[in-house]
Amino acid sequence: MNPEKITADTIRAMKASGQKIAALTGYDFPTTRLLDEVGIPLILVGDSLGMVVLGYTDTTLVTMAEMEHHVRAAARAKPRALLAADLPYQSYQTVDEALKNARRLVAAGAEAVKAEGGRAIHEQVRAIVSAGIPFLGHLGMLPQSVREEGGYHIKGKVEAERQALFQDAQALVEAGAFGIVLELVTPPVAAELTRTIPIPTIGIGSGPDCDGQILVTPDLLGTFPWFTPKFVKPKLNAAEQMRTAIDAWKKSL
Ligand code: KIV
Numbered sequence: 001m002n003p004e005k006i007t008a009d010t011i012r013a014m015k016a017s018g019q020k021i022a023a024l025t026g027y028d029f030p031t032t033r034l035l036d037e038v039g040i041p042l043i044l045v046g047d048s049l050g051m052v053v054l055g056y057t058d059t060t061l062v063t064m065a066e067m068e069h070h071v072r073a074a075a076r077a078k079p080r081a082l083l084a085a086d087l088p089y090q091s092y093q094t095v096d097e098a099l100k101n102a103r104r105l106v107a108a109g110a111e112a113v114k115a116e117g118g119r120a121i122h123e124q125v126r127a128i129v130s131a132g133i134p135f136l137g138h139l140g141m142l143p144q145s146v147r148e149e150g151g152y153h154i155k156g157k158v159e160a161e162r163q164a165l166f167q168d169a170q171a172l173v174e175a176g177a178f179g180i181v182l183e184l185v186t187p188p189v190a191a192e193l194t195r196t197i198p199i200p201t202i203g204i205g206s207g208p209d210c211d212g213q214i215l216v217t218p219d220l221l222g223t224f225p226w227f228t229p230k231f232v233k234p235k236l237n238a239a240e241q242m243r244t245a246i247d248a249w250k251k252s253l
Contacts, residue, residue: 006041006082008112008134008178014041014211015200021179021212023202024220027053027070029077031217036079042202043079044114044136044214045071047086048143052218059143062088064101068108075109084136085110089144098124102133114181116142118168122175129176137172139165140206141184154205156189165189169197181214182206184231205231 004010014021023042026032027049035043049070050062071085085105092098092115102113112134115121128135140155156162165185172180179200182190187207194201194210203210218224219232225239 003080005080008082008136011042011082012178012199015198021200021202023212023214024217025049025215026074026077026079026083026217028073032074032077032079032083035217036077036081041081042212042214043074043081043083045074045083045085045110046114046216047088048216052216052224058146060089060147062086064088064091064104068104071105071108071110082111082134083109084112084114084134087113087115092121092124095123095127099127099131102128102131106133112136112178114138116144118165119171122171125172125175125177135172135175135177136202137169137177137180138183139168139172139180139185140182140190143183152184154184154186156186162189165193166196169193173197173199179211182210205229 011021021042022040023044024035024040025046025048026035026043027045032043045067047059047062047067050056050059054066067085067088075083087098087101091101105113113128114136116138118137118139125135141152146152156165169180177199179202181202181204182193183204183206185206187209190201190203190206191209200211202212202214204214215232219228220235222234222237222239228234
């Protein structure tokens with residue numbers, strides 16, 4: 001394994017060399033360390049932690065203080081992977097706020113930040129990138145907009161949505177993003193975007209033809225069994241194994 005630290009440039013270069021980018025979420029020290037030991041090159045302290053760790057109904061309740069707490073824990077694993085972190089809901093409404101909060105996440109240990117949106121936040125992205133902080137975009141279904149949108153809807157089914165995705169992706173490319181997460185984008189549109197834009201696309205529920213894939217780690221491992229998105233095929237039923245082990249211990253007393 002190449003011992004060199006993975007940077008945003010490494011992730012960008014993986015598109016050019018045709019290497020699939022495997023990305024997963026890590027919200028704490030042990031998970032981040034395990035993901036890194038397996039060689040996952042991009043680890044995201046996602047605001048999905050609000051749902052799968054903190055028990056909130058959606059990600060709009062996650063605060064900057066909570067993100068910083070989890071970024072600090074993940075960063076203590078000192079991963080070789082690039083450690084990115086989400087700017088939480090309403091933490092990047094103005095350029096000044098976006099820059100201040102991106103710097104807070106970096107001070108906590110993040111090496112890149114992610115935020116949701118395209119044209120609407122291109123000035124914020126430009127400012128973050130100009131400050132030397134690598135930026136990962138997020139288009140398609142935007143979980144932080146779930147309340148306005150009344151649910152988690154697939155994007156790209158109609159031509160107006162397809163065009164909006166292309167314009168948003170272009171805005172992120174021009175603002176200097178090093179990659180874009182595509183969440184719940186129809187597979188043909190995700191594939192077309194992947195062929196068209198010069199930076200990596202990292203899909204989640206967007207079909208196989210993205211430059212990489214990202215999953216919420218508890219969905220992959222089955223540690224949050226009360227809800228699993230339809231597009232995830234868990235590789236482990238960890239919750240059931242935990243129940244069995246806990247029960248066996250209780251009965252052994
Ligand atoms: O918050 C998160 O975990 C994410 C991934 C689903 C991409 O944004």
